[in-house]
Amino acid sequence: MMKRNGTGWLFASPYLLYAVIFFAIPLIWSMYLSFTDWNLISPVYYFKGFDNFIEAVKHPGVQAAFFVTFKFMAAFVPMVIASSLLVALVIHGLPKFKGLFLIGFFLPYLASGVVSSLIVKGLLSHNSAFNVFLRKFGIEVDWLSTPLSALLVVAAIIAWKFTGYYALILTAGFESISKDVYEAAAIDGVTPSQRFWKITLPLLYPALFTVLILSIGVSFGIFTEVYQLTGGGPNYATNTWQMEIFKQAFTNLSAGYASAVAIIASVVTFASILVIRKLLEMWGKRNGWV
Amino acid sequence: MVGSKKGLTFRYLIAFALLIVMVFPYLYMVLNSFADWTQVDNKLVPTEFTMRSYEWLFSGGEAGIARPWLKAFFNSVIVSTASTALMMVTGAMVAFALAKMNFKGRDFINNAVLFQMFFPAIILLIPTFLIIQNAGLYDTYTAMILPKAMSLWAVFMYTNFFRAIPDTFIEAAKLDGASNFQILYKIVLPMSKSITTVVFLFLFMERWTELLWDMIVVRSDGLLTLNVLLSQMFGPYGGYPGPMYAASVLLTVPIIILFLFFSKQFKEGMQFTLK
Numbered sequence: 265m266m267k268r269n270g271t272g273w274l275f276a277s278p279y280l281l282y283a284v285i286f287f288a289i290p291l292i293w294s295m296y297l298s299f300t301d302w303n304l305i306s307p308v309y310y311f312k313g314f315d316n317f318i319e320a321v322k323h324p325g326v327q328a329a330f331f332v333t334f335k336f337m338a339a340f341v342p343m344v345i346a347s348s349l350l351v352a353l354v355i356h357g358l359p360k361f362k363g364l365f366l367i368g369f370f371l372p373y374l375a376s377g378v379v380s381s382l383i384v385k386g387l388l389s390h391n392s393a394f395n396v397f398l399r400k401f402g403i404e405v406d407w408l409s410t411p412l413s414a415l416l417v418v419a420a421i422i423a424w425k426f427t428g429y430y431a432l433i434l435t436a437g438f439e440s441i442s443k444d445v446y447e448a449a450a451i452d453g454v455t456p457s458q459r460f461w462k463i464t465l466p467l468l469y470p471a472l473f474t475v476l477i478l479s480i481g482v483s484f485g486i487f488t489e490v491y492q493l494t495g496g497g498p499n500y501a502t503n504t505w506q507m508e509i510f511k512q513a514f515t516n517l518s519a520g521y522a523s524a525v526a527i528i529a530s531v532v533t534f535a536s537i538l539v540i541r542k543l544l545e546m547w548g549k550r551n552g553w554v
Numbered sequence: 555m556v557g558s559k560k561g562l563t564f565r566y567l568i569a570f571a572l573l574i575v576m577v578f579p580y581l582y583m584v585l586n587s588f589a590d591w592t593q594v595d596n597k598l599v600p601t602e603f604t605m606r607s608y609e610w611l612f613s614g615g616e617a618g619i620a621r622p623w624l625k626a627f628f629n630s631v632i633v634s635t636a637s638t639a640l641m642m643v644t645g646a647m648v649a650f651a652l653a654k655m656n657f658k659g660r661d662f663i664n665n666a667v668l669f670q671m672f673f674p675a676i677i678l679l680i681p682t683f684l685i686i687q688n689a690g691l692y693d694t695y696t697a698m699i700l701p702k703a704m705s706l707w708a709v710f711m712y713t714n715f716f717r718a719i720p721d722t723f724i725e726a727a728k729l730d731g732a733s734n735f736q737i738l739y740k741i742v743l744p745m746s747k748s749i750t751t752v753v754f755l756f757l758f759m760e761r762w763t764e765l766l767w768d769m770i771v772v773r774s775d776g777l778l779t780l781n782v783l784l785s786q787m788f789g790p791y792g793g794y795p796g797p798m799y800a801a802s803v804l805l806t807v808p809i810i811i812l813f814l815f816f817s818k819q820f821k822e823g824m825q826f827t828l829k
Contacts, residue, residue: 271734272657278644279663282704287670290681297680354569361566367817368573371580374809376763378785379802383579386586386595386795393598428576436828484674488765492785506676506766513680514770523680530674 297523304519316524326525328500329508330532332415336504337483339419344479345472347427352434366435369428377488380421385493388417408494411501418489418502426482430475437471438464469553473544480540484533505529583806587799594795607796611804622775623783627804630780633695633768634761637702641757642750645708650738652709653716654724664713671706679766686771697771698779702761708753715749715826716742751816752823762809780805 273280298316302309320326355365372380387394388407398405407413441464449459465472487506490496496503496511509529513522582598587607589600594607611623651657652664682701691697719742727737743750768779778786784805788798813820 269657269659272651272655272660275647275651275655275734276660276663278704279648279667279709282644283666283670285685286682286701286704287673287678290678290685293681293684294677351569351572354565354572358562358565358569361569363817363821365569365573366821367814369576371810371813372576374759374763374806374813375580376765376781376784376805378763378765378781379583379806380579382784382788382798382802383583386799387579387582389595389795392595396596424576424579432824433828436825485676488763491765509676509679510766510770513683519680519684526677526680530677533674533676 294523294526297520298527299524300520301518302520304513304517309520312520316521317528319521320525320528325496325500325503325508325511326528328496328503329505329529332501332503333484333505333532333536335415336419336486336502337480339416340423340483341476341479343419343423344426344430345475347423348430348434348475351427351431352438355431356435356438366428366432369431372425372427373429375425377421377425378492380425381489381492384417384421409498411498414494414498414502418486418493421489422482422486426479430479433475434468434471437468440471441467466551466553469548473548476544477537477541480537484537505533580806580810583799583802587796587803589796589799591796594799607800610794610797611800622778623780623801623804625776626778626780626783629695629777630762630805633698633779634758636695637699637761638754638758640699640703641705641708641761642754644704645712645753646738646743646746648704648709649712649716650734650742652713654719654721654742655734667706667709667713671710683770692771693773693777695777698768701767702764705757708757711749711753711827712746715746719745748819748823749826750823751819752827755813755816755820758812759809762805 299311299313300309301312301316351369355362355369358365385408386392389395395405405413407417445463445467446459449463454462485506486504487510490502490504490507491510494502496507505525509522509526512518512525516522585600586594588603588605589597589607590602590604591606593600593602648663648667652660652667686692686697686701691700723741723745724737727741732740763781764779765781765785768782769785772778772782780801784798784801787801788794
């Protein structure tokens, strides 16, 4: 360990500069803007007190963003947990090709949200093989114009992207469980369901917890796929916070109002993640997994 | 839980089936980029192939408006490379200070990094845009690079890794009269190759596929990144599915090649991050 305050600060200086210019100043500016009616262009603007916030809370786009985030979470989190768990369950401890599988499953993580959205748009287009196939059974779905299916499609795209990444974490979790534990359990005559609930799950819990927290975090930051596929529609069914803020700030140019929405979004995000985290920890503790 | 031989074969079968499902969208993209235009999006696996989509893309299409695809590709390379390089340099520097230097205020900086890392970034979008605009940087490369010149995640990863490096290495170098920059550059970083690969791949991939920020700070055709051009060109009402897949291939293939090239080091590095 070195003791020279100067060099320490010198090495940390990129962060300090960055934190001032791209964190502290924007943060204060954002709060200031949220009390104005500034439109991103006009030199004149007025203070409106808390009007922006009151207006925002009443706005259908903001209300939709609030609920869409949780609906999205309800669809995305189980999807991605199930798929990554399945992948990890199948490939952990494989004697050969495990690395190849892990790399292969990781590839979707590299996809641009624009590209995966365009591919899915093609796969679900009116005359696509998939829709033609469904039509044989008399099923006709306009995937992106139906509120529920549009939400599910976006959730599925993002689950596809993250499955391999989370499977990596879960595989490491599975492999950290010692074989001796299972052997001892087998001698004691433990049934498969007991084995899963009493041994695998508690020992996998730390990895599972990580994946849960990460996937919940993802749910609050959806933009690209929604922008590319639905624009937040149909009728706000996929209107995420980022989408709403982008529309208000850069399409409607209501910078003041959009800043208020961004503050609401941040508070909701921060509080939700905190609460969910606490609940997960309590759940783990109550079951004796932690 | 490896199980019997039969169980193992079964698991391999499932694993291969899952893998095919997972990479299917990529296969679909590549096949459709070469598919005859009558078959694009009409067949699960096209049977007739043509180079027409790529020709269309590079010649500018029937309208004759040459779209700057190659230019956009190079814009993406410039922005992603510069941004990633800066993020890695600043990340390693700050992490070295946090992990291996003892100075007043270190704990404060450490906590600030963690706090900022978990702070919802959406609140910063509009004022960051205004800072760039007021600095006269709107519609420049710098606008895309500067706000993404530092990654707190990189700081976090490097800090954790550097902490595991024994202090004796650093003290020995110190006795030999090496400066802090030399220690970081010649001793610490060469010991951190695997984590550097992981950090590099994640940062580069994330920068390469950024949409929102690059979309709002740049307007000129000549400056658009490939991802933004793809998004604008084939938006909600875009036609020409064939060229759309060709452009998608152009965006996706480089990043996959990069990843496969480094996959061995990536696997090693991930072992550390997953601990």
